[in-house]
Amino acid sequence: MATKFEPKILGFLCNWCSYAGADLAGVSRYQYPANLRIVRVMCSGRVEPSLILEMFIQGADGILVGGCHFGDCHYQTGNYFAEKRVKLTKKLLKRIGFEEERLRLEWISASEGERFAETIREFTKQIKEIGPSPVSGTTPNVDILKALFAAKNAVKDFRLKLLVSRELDLVMEGNVYNEKVPQEEIDTVLDAAINYELDRCSIIFEVRDEALSVDELAQRLELPPNRVLQHIVTLRDRGLVMLDRIDNDTPLYLAVEEGIK
Amino acid sequence: MAMEIKEPRIGVFVCHCGVNIGGFVDVPDVAEYAKTLPNVVHAENNLYTCADDGLTAIKNAIKEKNLTRVIVASCTPRTHAPLFMRICEEAGLNKYLFTFVNIREHCSWVHMKEQEKATAKSKDLIKMGVARAVLLEPQEEVKIDVRPSSLVIGGGIAGMTAALNLANQGFETHLIEKEPELGGFLRKLSTLYQTQESSAKAYEGLIKKVEANDKIQLYKNTTLKSLTGYIGKYDAVLNVNGEDKEIGVGTIIVATGADEYRPKGLYGLGEHDNIITLTDFEKMVKEDKVPADLKSVAFITCSGARGQDKEYCSRICCTVTVKNAMKVMEMASKGGDAEAKVEEASVDEKAVSDKEEEKAEEPEEEEGESRRRSRRDRRGRRGGRRRGAERGEERPKERGAAVDVTVFNRGITTYGIEQELLYNKSREQRVKFVRFVPENPPKVSMEDGKLTVSYYHETLKADRKMNPDLIILATPLTQRPDAQELSKMLKVPLGRDEFFLEAHVKLRPVDFATDGIFLCGTAHGPANITEAVAQAYGAASRASIPMSLGYVQAEAIVSYVDRERCSGCKSCEVVCPYGAIQFDEEGLAEVIVAACKGCGTCGSICPEKAITMTHYTDEQLTAEALAALEEVGT
Numbered sequence: 001m002a003t004k005f006e007p008k009i010l011g012f013l014c015n016w017c018s019y020a021g022a023d024l025a026g027v028s029r030y031q032y033p034a035n036l037r038i039v040r041v042m043c044s045g046r047v048e049p050s051l052i053l054e055m056f057i058q059g060a061d062g063i064l065v066g067g068c069h070f071g072d073c074h075y076q077t078g079n080y081f082a083e084k085r086v087k088l089t090k091k092l093l094k095r096i097g098f099e100e101e102r103l104r105l106e107w108i109s110a111s112e113g114e115r116f117a118e119t120i121r122e123f124t125k126q127i128k129e130i131g132p133s134p135v136s137g138t139t140p141n142v143d144i145l146k147a148l149f150a151a152k153n154a155v156k157d158f159r160l161k162l163l164v165s166r167e168l169d170l171v172m173e174g175n176v177y178n179e180k181v182p183q184e185e186i187d188t189v190l191d192a193a194i195n196y197e198l199d200r201c202s203i204i205f206e207v208r209d210e211a212l213s214v215d216e217l218a219q220r221l222e223l224p225p226n227r228v229l230q231h232i233v234t235l236r237d238r239g240l241v242m243l244d245r246i247d248n249d250t251p252l253y254l255a256v257e258e259g260i261k
Numbered sequence: 262m263a264m265e266i267k268e269p270r271i272g273v274f275v276c277h278c279g280v281n282i283g284g285f286v287d288v289p290d291v292a293e294y295a296k297t298l299p300n301v302v303h304a305e306n307n308l309y310t311c312a313d314d315g316l317t318a319i320k321n322a323i324k325e326k327n328l329t330r331v332i333v334a335s336c337t338p339r340t341h342a343p344l345f346m347r348i349c350e351e352a353g354l355n356k357y358l359f360t361f362v363n364i365r366e367h368c369s370w371v372h373m374k375e376q377e378k379a380t381a382k383s384k385d386l387i388k389m390g391v392a393r394a395v396l397l398e399p400q401e402e403v404k405i406d407v408r409p410s411s412l413v414i415g416g417g418i419a420g421m422t423a424a425l426n427l428a429n430q431g432f433e434t435h436l437i438e439k440e441p442e443l444g445g446f447l448r449k450l451s452t453l454y455q456t457q458e459s460s461a462k463a464y465e466g467l468i469k470k471v472e473a474n475d476k477i478q479l480y481k482n483t484t485l486k487s488l489t490g491y492i493g494k495y496d497a498v499l500n501v502n503g504e505d506k507e508i509g510v511g512t513i514i515v516a517t518g519a520d521e522y523r524p525k526g527l528y529g530l531g532e533h534d535n536i537i538t539l540t541d542f543e544k545m546v547k548e549d550k551v552p553a554d555l556k557s558v559a560f561i562t563c564s565g566a567r568g569q570d571k572e573y574c575s576r577i578c579c580t581v582t583v584k585n586a587m588k589v590m591e592m593a594s595k596g597g598d599a600e601a602k603v604e605e606a607s608v609d610e611k612a613v614s615d616k617e618e619e620k621a622e623e624p625e626e627e628e629g630e631s632r633r634r635s636r637r638d639r640r641g642r643r644g645g646r647r648r649g650a651e652r653g654e655e656r657p658k659e660r661g662a663a664v665d666v667t668v669f670n671r672g673i674t675t676y677g678i679e680q681e682l683l684y685n686k687s688r689e690q691r692v693k694f695v696r697f698v699p700e701n702p703p704k705v706s707m708e709d710g711k712l713t714v715s716y717y718h719e720t721l722k723a724d725r726k727m728n729p730d731l732i733i734l735a736t737p738l739t740q741r742p743d744a745q746e747l748s749k750m751l752k753v754p755l756g757r758d759e760f761f762l763e764a765h766v767k768l769r770p771v772d773f774a775t776d777g778i779f780l781c782g783t784a785h786g787p788a789n790i791t792e793a794v795a796q797a798y799g800a801a802s803r804a805s806i807p808m809s810l811g812y813v814q815a816e817a818i819v820s821y822v823d824r825e826r827c828s829g830c831k832s833c834e835v836v837c838p839y840g841a842i843q844f845d846e847e848g849l850a851e852v853i854v855a856a857c858k859g860c861g862t863c864g865s866i867c868p869e870k871a872i873t874m875t876h877y878t879d880e881q882l883t884a885e886a887l888a889a890l891e892e893v894g895t
């Protein structure tokens with residue numbers, strides 16, 4: 001490829017602060033590279049991990065989520081949830097070996113036009129340095145692409161989402177017994193949940209086209225067989241995996257097609 | 262939902278904005294490009310789309326070309342969307358089928374030196390707009406009726422003021438008070454620092470007015486049992502003397518006040534009868550039970566506040582401390598005179614009650630005389646002041662004050678002009694102020710059967726001791742224990758310090774984020790009467806706006822719940838800042854359209870994907886963003 005790499009950068013900006021900050025950058029004529037494409041949302045709290053992951057799957061080189069500073073969210077607390085979700089998404093990206101720096105969260109107010117421009121300049125430069133997304137173009141890295149799909153499935157998981165929605169509450173208000181749960185503890189639970197979901201997604205991928213046994217899966221995914229068995233039980237409960245047939249006393253499992261998407 | 266779209270007919274209007282866009286973007290080229298996009302049946306460029314001819318062009322095209330979507334690529338929706346939406350509406354097109362594409366602030370003005378790129382980006386942005394426009398759906402804005410009636414919770418000075426204000430505007434007002442009597446915290450107080458008059462004066466007249474007002478339904482011994490509904494239509498069940506009573510109102514004002522914090526054990530509070538709080542002391546004064554022979558009194562401010570238990574500064578207690586320090590002085594000087602008289606009459610020491618009688622019987626002139634005398638005293642003392650001050654506050658008894666009053670403090674914050682003067686006056690009256698640092702607060706103990714305060718004198722740089730007869734702690738105001746329950750019922754938040762939290766600290770100080778619920782008085786945080794009353798007027802006035810209009814205009818951009826998918830997990834309820842999600846009998850979520858503000862946070866958290874955010878659906882956002890990732894011209 002002879003042409004210079006021009007990254008594709010998406011900006012999901014909240015209407016009330018960051019989008020307005022971008023407006024002010026314009027009004028003040030602060031110049032920045034033309035790589036950014038802005039999608040307006042009402043609040044940064046609207047931006048969900050699956051949307052971000054989908055855009056990475058589709059080849060975005062960088063994604064900026066922009067919201068109001070804490071305390072300034074037009075809807076009080078949307079940005080707190082945005083932060084939790086971006087953090088979760090970054091954690092996922094890191095785990096699957098996709099550069100987490102491609103995702104960035106910034107609080108930019110309506111009066112920070114210069115900071116907006118500077119942020120875009122700097123982010124664009126950073127993405128140029130990192131280079132094109134491993135899954136963009138005509139020869140995407142299939143492993144990472146697969147992992148991104150898995151991650152996208154993981155964030156759709158019921159309990160993972162539930163945990164993220166409750167996380168803030170647990171930290172700030174405590175549980176029903178009024179005990180405050182320390183952040184690290186929640187992080188540990190989140191980490192475990194993410195890891196499990198990724199394992200489960202990988203299992204679904206493996207058994208999409210061919211029926212496999214627990215042992216075969218354990219070998220391919222380098223996981224302990226009893227862990228794989230646990231996952232299979234969960235996945236069967238959720239209707240995502242079914243028993244295909246029993247070969248030589250060994251049960252073989254296959255993905256249920258609809259469940260995947 | 263992306264399915265069965267009846268082939269939308271899109272019109273694109275690309276604006277030159279004079280040279281603002283036209284000078285950096287090849288506008289005609291962009292318009293030509295727009296014509297090539299799917300479903301675009303009309304594209305043109307205008308010198309100023311927002312000028313009359315531009316607007317007329319939009320209207321004409323809608324009619325002549327049967328447009329079902331309109332896209333304007335120009336400046337920013339934050340300023341110009343209302344105009345173009347109105348034009349669409351005037352031409353018979355639902356205004357939510359309009360799409361704004363920002364090619365000025367987000368493009369021509371920020372890529373002035375890269376005109377080719379700016380043109381390419383403009384095309385991209387329009388492509389994104391088209392992708393979004395195809396998926397848009399018409400929306401309706403509904404009006405919601407607001408009942409002209411209000412529920413005021415709490416019958417302290419704030420609640421009564423708010424209730425009267427609403428009633429005087431003609432609104433049916435229900436005032437509920439937990440206690441058998443109206444008046445709130447003021448009932449416990451002696452005199453007020455603003456007037457030096459009995460606190461009863463501040464509330465008794467108000468109570469009479471409230472009780473006489475036939476627009477006010479007054480319920481004493483009453484709390485809120487449950488609440489459903491939203492702005493305009495709140496249905497409340499009251500617990501009146503143990504019996505249920507249902508009422509319906511349009512708005513609610515929270516005026517539940519605050520309690521005094523009593524940190525048991527701090528500085529020995531609760532362990533000795535002579536270690537008390539400011540409120541205890543005010544009660545003593547009110548009930549005439551202050552011991553007569555006080556020789557030395559110590560106040561300790563910020564007890565349990567500013568990092569010691571509670572994080573916050575309770576604001577009013579410095580002034581209240583000064584008020585009561587002066588009260589001690591005043592009583593002692595009176596007592597001193599009385600004592601002198603008793604001695605003159607050579608009556609042996611009698612019980613306090615005698616002296617009390619004496620005081621009561623003192624004729625007016627005597628009172629006046631005694632006051633004059635004490636003033637003279639003060640003037641007489643002034644000469645020696647400077648020298649005394651240099652020696653620190655520890656001056657011998659010779660100065661003649663009947664009682665020694667020491668205020669241990671971490672800096673005195675008697676904010677406000679009058680309050681500051683009050684502080685100055687207290688200094689003139691020889692109230693001693695001894696500063697301490699939080700790392701080294703005074704220590705209270707019993708030594709040889711005497712109350713002892715040991716402290717480090719910051720000015721003298723020396724450890725000191727004193728033996729007060731009475732120690733009075735200035736403790737902060739604190740939230741009432743049942744506030745949590747109320748906050749859950751009303752779905753309004755408590756802040757970090759547990760006080761009720763307003764919608765915006767600067768711009769909406771008496772509103773809650775939830776529409777239709779307002780806030781005043783110390784329920785919001787420490788405040789004096791003046792401030793509580795001002796807030797009460799504010800809250801009443803804010804509440805009266807939707808009630809006098811008779812309706813509120815609900816947002817058209819709201820979320821809705823797909824009942825088939827909802828599992829009743831309540832995630833959405835947790836994240837909604839407006840209490841706009843309620844659960845029906847089956848435990849499934851539904852959105853209260855009147856309360857929803859359309860942020861979309863619930864939609865992105867719902868684990869079952871049961872919530873759709875109108876106008877910002879997953880499909881719309883995904884399509885718009887995806888269009889950006891395609892190469893131009895594809």
Ligand SMILES: Cc1cc2nc3c(=O)[nH]c(=O)nc-3n(C[C@H](O)[C@H](O)[C@H](O)COP(=O)(O)OP(=O)(O)OC[C@H]3O[C@@H](n4cnc5c(N)ncnc54)[C@H](O)[C@@H]3O)c2cc1C
Nearest residue numbers: 415417418419439445446453454517518519782783789790
């Ligand atoms: C020691 C001390 C001295 C003070 N001195 C002064 C002074 O000199 N000057 C001055 O300006 N201010 C002074 N203040 C402050 C003053 O007391 C407050 O500003 C004032 O009382 C606030 O009035 P309010 O109506 O907001 O709250 P409150 O007076 O606390 O009234 C709240 C009312 O709501 C009722 N209530 C509570 N919960 C519920 C419920 N769930 N349902 C129904 N009813 C409920 C309560 O019973 C109470 O009657 C002093 C405060 C203290 C602690």
Ligand code: SF4
Nearest residue numbers: 563574575576578579
């Ligand atoms: S004593 Fe003064 S500084 Fe301390 S909490 Fe009260 S108002 Fe604040």
Ligand code: FES
Nearest residue numbers: 014043067068074
């Ligand atoms: S509105 Fe800007 S982050 Fe919520």
